[in-house]
Structure formats: C-alpha cells, structure tokens
Amino acid sequence: MSGAQPLGLILRDGSRVGIVGGGPAGSLTAYFLLTFAQRVGLDLGVDIYEPRDFTTAGPGGCNMCGGIVSESLVQAMAMEGIDLPPTVVQRGLDSYVLHTDRRRVRVDTPLGEKRIAAVHRGGGPRDVLAVKWGGLDGHLLNLAQDRGAKVAAARVAEVGWDGGRPQIRLKTTVRTYDLVVGASGVNSAGWQLFEQLGVRGTRPRTTKAYITELHLGDDAVSGLFGTSMHMFLLDIPRLDCAAIIPKGDYLTVCLLGQDIDRELVTAFFESPVVRRCFPAGWQVEEGACHCSPKINVGAASRPFADRVVLVGDCGVTRLYKDGIGAAYRTAKAAAGTAIFRGVAAGDFRHHYWPTYRAIARDNAFGRLIFALVHGVKAFPPLLRGTLAMAADEHLASGPARRMSIVLWDTFTGSAPYREIFFRTLDPRFVGRLLWHSARAWNGAADTTGRYEGAKEAGHG
Amino acid sequence: MDKGALGREYASGDVICHQGEAGDRMYVIQAGEVEVLREVGKAEVLVGRLAAGDVFGEMAIIERQPRSATVRARGPARVLTLDKRAFLTRVHEDPSLAYRILESMSQRIRRLDEEVARLQLGEGTPGPDTEEAGYLLVVARKPADLCDRLARTLGTPEVRVLLDRRNGERRRSGQAPGAPERRQGERRRRVADEVLRSHGLVLIPRGASVPRSK
Numbered sequence: 001m002s003g004a005q006p007l008g009l010i011l012r013d014g015s016r017v018g019i020v021g022g023g024p025a026g027s028l029t030a031y032f033l034l035t036f037a038q039r040v041g042l043d044l045g046v047d048i049y050e051p052r053d054f055t056t057a058g059p060g061g062c063n064m065c066g067g068i069v070s071e072s073l074v075q076a077m078a079m080e081g082i083d084l085p086p087t088v089v090q091r092g093l094d095s096y097v098l099h100t101d102r103r104r105v106r107v108d109t110p111l112g113e114k115r116i117a118a119v120h121r122g123g124g125p126r127d128v129l130a131v132k133w134g135g136l137d138g139h140l141l142n143l144a145q146d147r148g149a150k151v152a153a154a155r156v157a158e159v160g161w162d163g164g165r166p167q168i169r170l171k172t173t174v175r176t177y178d179l180v181v182g183a184s185g186v187n188s189a190g191w192q193l194f195e196q197l198g199v200r201g202t203r204p205r206t207t208k209a210y211i212t213e214l215h216l217g218d219d220a221v222s223g224l225f226g227t228s229m230h231m232f233l234l235d236i237p238r239l240d241c242a243a244i245i246p247k248g249d250y251l252t253v254c255l256l257g258q259d260i261d262r263e264l265v266t267a268f269f270e271s272p273v274v275r276r277c278f279p280a281g282w283q284v285e286e287g288a289c290h291c292s293p294k295i296n297v298g299a300a301s302r303p304f305a306d307r308v309v310l311v312g313d314c315g316v317t318r319l320y321k322d323g324i325g326a327a328y329r330t331a332k333a334a335a336g337t338a339i340f341r342g343v344a345a346g347d348f349r350h351h352y353w354p355t356y357r358a359i360a361r362d363n364a365f366g367r368l369i370f371a372l373v374h375g376v377k378a379f380p381p382l383l384r385g386t387l388a389m390a391a392d393e394h395l396a397s398g399p400a401r402r403m404s405i406v407l408w409d410t411f412t413g414s415a416p417y418r419e420i421f422f423r424t425l426d427p428r429f430v431g432r433l434l435w436h437s438a439r440a441w442n443g444a445a446d447t448t449g450r451y452e453g454a455k456e457a458g459h460g
Numbered sequence: 461m462d463k464g465a466l467g468r469e470y471a472s473g474d475v476i477c478h479q480g481e482a483g484d485r486m487y488v489i490q491a492g493e494v495e496v497l498r499e500v501g502k503a504e505v506l507v508g509r510l511a512a513g514d515v516f517g518e519m520a521i522i523e524r525q526p527r528s529a530t531v532r533a534r535g536p537a538r539v540l541t542l543d544k545r546a547f548l549t550r551v552h553e554d555p556s557l558a559y560r561i562l563e564s565m566s567q568r569i570r571r572l573d574e575e576v577a578r579l580q581l582g583e584g585t586p587g588p589d590t591e592e593a594g595y596l597l598v599v600a601r602k603p604a605d606l607c608d609r610l611a612r613t614l615g616t617p618e619v620r621v622l623l624d625r626r627n628g629e630r631r632r633s634g635q636a637p638g639a640p641e642r643r644q645g646e647r648r649r650r651v652a653d654e655v656l657r658s659h660g661l662v663l664i665p666r667g668a669s670v671p672r673s674k
Contacts, residue, residue: 039559074466075542076550078488079557081513086464113468113541133464222463248463336556 009306009344011178013043017338018168018177019149020156020190022050023063023121025312025327026183027140027149031082032335034147040339046148047175049168051155054138058126063137064187064293065323066211066245066254068229069117071109071414073325088139089117090248091221095228096411098390099273100383101235105390106228107404114227116412118247125213125250125289133248136324159193166197166307179343181334182303182310183327186294190314198305204314205298210255210265212290221246224277231411232274235377236267240370241320243411244277256320260292295320299360304348309334316359319366321413326359366417369410372424385437392436402429466490467540470533479530483520484544489513492537497530509534518561521547 011017017033019026030046037044054061069077069084077084092114097106109115119136145151158169159180166180180197184190191203216224225246232242240257255268268274269284299316303309311334312327333355334348341347376382389403406423409415423429467490470476476487479499489512496508496516507529510516520527521544533539551558 072546072550075488075540075546076554076557078490078540079515079542079547079550079560081560083490083513084466086462089464089466091463092466110543111468111541114466115540117464117466218463227463332554332556 008342009178009347010342011037011042011044011338014045015042015178016045016047016175017179017181018166018175019046019048019181019183020168020193021183021185021188021312021314022048022052022054022141022144022151023137023183023185023312023327024140024324025185025314025331026050026181027137027144028328028331029181029183029311029335030144030149031140031147032332033338034144034149036335036339038147042339044339046144046150047168047177048141048144048149048151049154049156049170050141050151051153052122053153054122054135054141055131057123057128057131058289059291061122061135061138062291063121063185064211064291065121066243067119067121067136067247067252068243068245068322068324068412069119069136070322070325070412071115073322073328074115074117076325076328082140082143084117084119084136084139088134088136089119090133091118091227091246092116093118093227093229093246095226096408097228097230098387098407098411099230099232099234099277100377100387101273102384103387103391105387107390107401107408109408116229118229118245118252120247120250120252125215127215127287127289128249156190156193159196161197164307178307179338180308182308182314183312183331185313186296191300194308194310194314197308199300199302199308199310200305201300201302204296204300204316206294207258207297208260208292209295210253210260210290210292212253212265212284212288214251214253214284214288215249216251218249220279221249221251224279225251229412230277232268232271233373233377233383234268234271234273236264236271238264239268240373241411242268244274256295295323297363299356299363303356304345304352306345307343309338309343309348309352316356316363318359318413319363319417320370321366321411325413329355329359362416362418365421369417369421369424373410381437381441382433384440385433385435388440389432389436402426402432465538467538470537470539472533472535472537474533474537476531476533476537476539477517477527479528480526483517483525483527486515486517486521486542486544486547487531488515488540488542490538490540493534494531494537494539495534497532498528499530504530515561515564518547 017030019030026048030048033044033046036042052061052063054063069089074084093116094112094114095106095108097104120133121137122135123131123138124133124135141151152170154170156168156170160167160169162174162176165176165178167174167176168180182190182194182199184193186204186206191199225244227246229246230244232244234242238258238260239255242256243254245252245254253268255265257264275282296313296317297319300310300314303311303315311330313323315330317323317326330352333352337343337347337351341351376386386403386407390407393401393404402423406420406429409420410417467488470492476494477483479497489510491512493509493511494516495506496510498505498507510531516531517527519525
C-alpha cells in the first residue's frame with residue numbers, strides 16, 4: 001500500500017467506512033459498526049455497495065445458499081435484538097429427520113421449540129409466482145439502513161489509494177474511506193480488488209455445491225416434510241452431506257461434497273431413500289431453479305491489511321454449515337476491532353484474527369467429523385447402531401441424549417465441530433454406540449423404526 | 461401459529477416461568493406481551509409488562525437464585541428460550557452479547573431509583589397494606605401516551621394509579637415553563653384527569669396521602 005501510517009489508525013468522528021457486498025456479512029458489519037459507534041458516541045458514515053436487489057426473485061436477488069439460520073445464530077441474534085420475523089422466516093424448524101437406507105430417525109429440539117429458521121436469501125426462486133416472504137439478505141440490509149448505513153446499488157469495479165486511505169471507484173464517482181470491508185463472498189471477483197488494496201496471502205479454497213428449489217406448494221411441503229430439516233446419510237461417493245429443507249411453497253435441496261456434478265445429483269434424486277420422501281411418480285421438474293455456487297472450504301490466509309478487512313465467505317466460513325453464523329461472528333469481531341481498537345493491520349491481527357482463526361481451526365475438526373461420518377456410512381452395523389442409539393434416546397432428556405445432540409449439532413451447525421468431536425470421545429457415548437452397534441450386528445436393533453414405521457420419523 | 465414463527469407459543473394466561481423455581485433458562489419475547497407478577501403473601505402484584513424484543517429470566521441465571529417472579533402470557537405470546545449453559549458459553553466467548561441485558565437492567569434500576577426517591581419524599585409511602593394493593597405507577601409525558609398505556613395495561617378494579625403530574629415539567633431543561641406551555645400543560649392534565657375518571661380509577665394528586673386498599 002502507499003503512504004499509510006502503520007500505527008495509530010483509528011476511526012474518528014466523521015470517518016467513513018465502505019463495505020463491498022451487502023449480504024449478511026456486509027450488512028451485519030455495517031449494523032455492528034453503527035451500533036458500537038452509537039454506544040461510544042462516534043459519528044460514523046457507512047456505505048454498502050451491493051448491485052443486487054434482494055427483493056427480486058431469481059438469480060438477480062439471490063445469494064445462492066441453503067438458507068438455514070442455525071439454532072445458535074437464532075439465539076445469538078435474539079440476544080442482540082435482531083429479530084427474524086415470520087415475514088422473513090418461511091418455516092420455523094423444530095426437528096431434523098435423519099434418513100439412511102434402512103430407517104429414519106427424528107430428533108426434536110428441547111421443549112419442542114422452533115429454533116431453526118428456513119429462509120430464502122433473496123426474493124425466491126426464478127419461477128416464483130408471487131413473492132410472499134422477504135429474503136434474509138434484504139432484511140439484514142434494511143436493519144443496517146435503519147441504523148444509518150447508506151446502500152449504493154452499484155458494483156465496485158476498481159479500488160485504489162488516496163493519501164494513505166483506500167478508495168472505491170465507481171463508473172462516475174470516487175469515494176475515499178478510512179476503512180474498506182470486503183464482504184463479497186466467494187462467488188464474485190472481489191478478491192482481486194482486495195489484493196489491490198494490500199491483502200496478501202492465499203485466496204480461500206473452494207468447491208462446488210448444488211442447490212435446487214423444488215416447487216411443491218405449501219400443503220405438500222407441510223404434509224411431506226413438516227417442520228423438520230431432512231438430512232440424508234447415503235452411500236453415494238463424493239457426497240458429504242445432503243439436506244432437504246422445507247420452506248414456504250418450496251423445498252430447498254442442498255448437496256455438499258467434493259466436485260458435485262450432474263451424475264451425483266441424479267444418483268441422489270434416484271436413491272430409493274429420497275424417492276420415498278416424495279409422492280409416487282414424482283420427478284424433478286425440468287427447469288427448476290438451481291445453481292452450483294462455489295463454497296469456501298479453506299480460509300484465506302491473511303484477511304486484513306491496513307484499513308482493509310475481509311469478513312464472511314470471502315475470508316472464512318464454517319465447513320458446510322452455518323455460513324451465516326460465521327458471517328455474523330466475523331462481522332461483529334471486525335466491527336468491534338475497528339471501533340474499539342483501530343483499523344491498522346496490527347489491530348486486526350490482535351483482535352480480529354483470533355475469531356477468524358478459531359473458525360478456521362474448528363473446520364479441521366469438521367473435516368475429521370465428516371471423515372468419521374463417511375466411515376460410519378461405509379460400515380452398516382455402525383450406522384444402524386448410530387440410528388438405534390438416537391431412536392433410543394427419544395424419550396430421554398438433557399445430557400442423556402448424547403447421540404441426538406451430536407447428530408443435531410453436526411447437521412444443524414449449532415455447535416463448534418471441536419465441541420462435537422470431543423463429545424464423541426466420551427466413554428459413555430462410545431460405550432452406548434458400541435452396544436447398539438453390537439445389537440445391530442445381531443439384527444436386534446433393527447426391529448423398530450424401519451421405513452414402514454413412518455411414525456418414528458413423525459412427519460409434521 | 462405462523463409457519464415462520466420461531467420459539468414457542470403460549471396462550472393468554474399460560475405461565476412461562478414460576479416464581480421460586482430454579483432458573484435454568486432465559487427468554488426472549490418474539491411476539492406478544494407478558495406480565496411479570498410477584499407473589500407477596502397471598503397476593504399477586506403486577507410488577508411489570510414486557511413486549512417483543514424484551515428479555516426476561518436472566519436474573520435467575522446470573523445470580524443462581526430461584527426465580528424472583530412469575531411470568532405469564534398476556535394474550536397470545538411467542539417466546540424463544542435460551543438454555544443457561546448456551547447463554548453463559550456465548551457470553552463467555554462474546555461478552556458484548558450481555559450488553560442488552562446490562563442496558564435493560566440499568567433501565568430497571570433507574571426506574572426503581574426514581575420510585576424509591578419518590579417514596580422517600582412522601583409521595584405515597586407504601587405500608588404493608590398499600591404494598592399488597594398493587595399500585596400501578598404510570599409515567600407519561602402526554603395524555604395521549606397515558607391513555608394508550610392505560611388502555612393497554614389496565615388490570616383489575618383494585619389497581620390504582622399514582623399520577624405524577626410534575627413529570628412533564630421535570631424532564632424539561634430546568635427552566636420555568638412559559639405561559640403557553642403552562643396552558644398546554646393544564647389542558648393535558650385536564651384530559652388525563654377525565655380519562656382516569658372514565659376508567660373508574662382513583663387519582664392521587666402529588667403530595668396527598670395514599671389511601672389504603674379495601
């Protein structure tokens with residue numbers, strides 16, 4: 001970078017912050033910057049650059065995501081005073097159903113509360129007839145605007161420096177800022193801009209996911225999938241995780257793994273386990289809204305420079321789950337650092353980097369857990385033992401629901417992977433799993449909860 | 461219940477948590493209103509009402525004491541629960557999450573301080589009888605606000621209202637009000653008096669002794 005003072009870079013009255021990207025990471029950064037500034041009596045100006053209109057249906061207003069706000073994020077946002085109203089949440093989820101080739105098991109939230117929010121990120125799929133719900137991204141952007149952020153519907157094409165301060169250059173205007181926040185995700189060319197602003201190190205490592213929106217109508221979605229997130233543990237190569245998330249009139253199908261391609265997608269929909277979830281003869285509609293977005297599976301190595309910081313997916317996110325939660329955590333940590341500490345690279349290294357690194361390190365445990373899941377899938381008695389143990393815990397409560405909690409946290413992203421991993425090392429957990437697996441080996445544990453016993457899964 | 465509604469729904473009158481029970485969770489109101497009731501002897505005293513966005517039940521978690529009040533839904537209400545362990549873990553990781561709770565406690569302490577000062581000044585010293593009578597203190601700057609709050613919060617006929625008429629003036633900059641302000645203030649007070657009487661409430665002017673309940 002040119003001419004910036006390496007030390008003593010702080011935001012003062014009248015300072016301006018430019019945020020590139022108005023998804024959850026950008027909007028929440030603006031929200032927290034302005035909230036913290038208000039608390040300390042700092043007059044701060046925040047501009048968000050977001051070319052998409054999140055009120056429109058289809059790709060023009062979509063941020064390509066499964067659209068789950070995890071239990072832990074719902075609770076954290078509630079504590080922050082950030083409301084997720086029914087005009088945004090299409091379906092509150094109170095359980096998940098785990099499907100395997102032989103049986104399915106349902107695990108409920110404590111107290112039967114709806115603690116997970118199923119949302120669309122924009123106005124909905126491209127074939128939506130009427131936009132009935134607001135998207136999450138538009139909602140968070142509105143919250144940031146209510147706090148005083150200004151939104152410019154423009155794509156940032158170029159950046160530069162002006163006397164030690166970063167500049168954002170649009171076609172007709174140039175604006176100089178005291179801090180530029182990169183929140184452009186991994187599906188845009190934002191990284192080139194941030195490299196021009198002095199961010200060095202490796203870019204995030206990505207892989208492709210597959211997301212499709214299937215229109216079934218409200219009644220069919222409610223009747224077939226209820227208020228549960230449906231997770232599938234199928235023996236399909238390269239597939240780490242598959243989910244069907246019921247929303248308003250649509251189902252969102254989300255496939256995660258290595259190099260998801262058409263062959264893998266076809267194998268998923270043709271799997272008997274998946275077909276059982278749909279009416280006989282149902283087929284994926286030709287032309288259904290779908291996308292193959294890049295997802296971040298490896299953090300960028302250095303997400304900051306003097307007066308520049310990266311938040312959300314363009315830096316780090318949680319492996320496969322709770323990306324919006326990672327956006328929230330990084331946005332808040334970056335905003336707190338900028339307001340209370342400073343905007344020099346050293347400030348971000350000392351006060352933002354620990355939060356960022358914690359997410360990246362936790363993903364190492366995530367990879368370990370998904371490797372274990374692959375191992376369990378490949379060894380049927382262990383898989384049946386896992387499900388039998390979860391089914392057995394149905395009437396238990398609290399810590400006694402060891403397997404249910406592990407599965408819940410793994411598939412909903414409600415707890416750090418590290419915490420989940422160490423819970424699986426508990427001797428009582430291991431002992432009960434081995435006991436159930438041994439019974440499954442002898443065929444005893446498979447006497448309940450087969451597919452014909454749909455009550456166990458308890459749709460709706 | 462709306463499909464997109466988060467939390468758990470309570471019908472009007474449902475008790476969300478009981479005074480005296482162990483507090484192993486706290487709550488955030490998502491929609492509707494709840495009333496906070498303190499049981500004093502056999503009487504039940506309304507000590508507050510909370511609305512969407514408000515947090516309750518945090519005192520029992522922080523102090524590790526039994527719950528200090530019962531909370532009941534006032535009309536249909538939707539409430540999200542936060543487990544004690546999850547709450548404490550998150551606050552440990554991100555202490556700023558507790559800021560709103562501190563803010564709410566600070567406001568509560570400020571209100572209590574004002575009330576204590578008022579009582580110390582003789583503006584109605586509660587004896588054992590008056591405490592059980594369940595007085596509702598209404599502080600409002602404008603008659604319209606007062607009417608609105610009364611309409612929303614009026615309880616049983618036993619509830620009486622202590623109206624601090626000076627409140628509007630006290631909040632001003634300290635300068636004596638001019639003639640137009642005085643006239644406007646008098647008009648507002650007359651409207652407020654009429655509203656109170658129409659609701660069958662006892663109006664207790666500042667400085668007068670507080671009548672005892674039946």
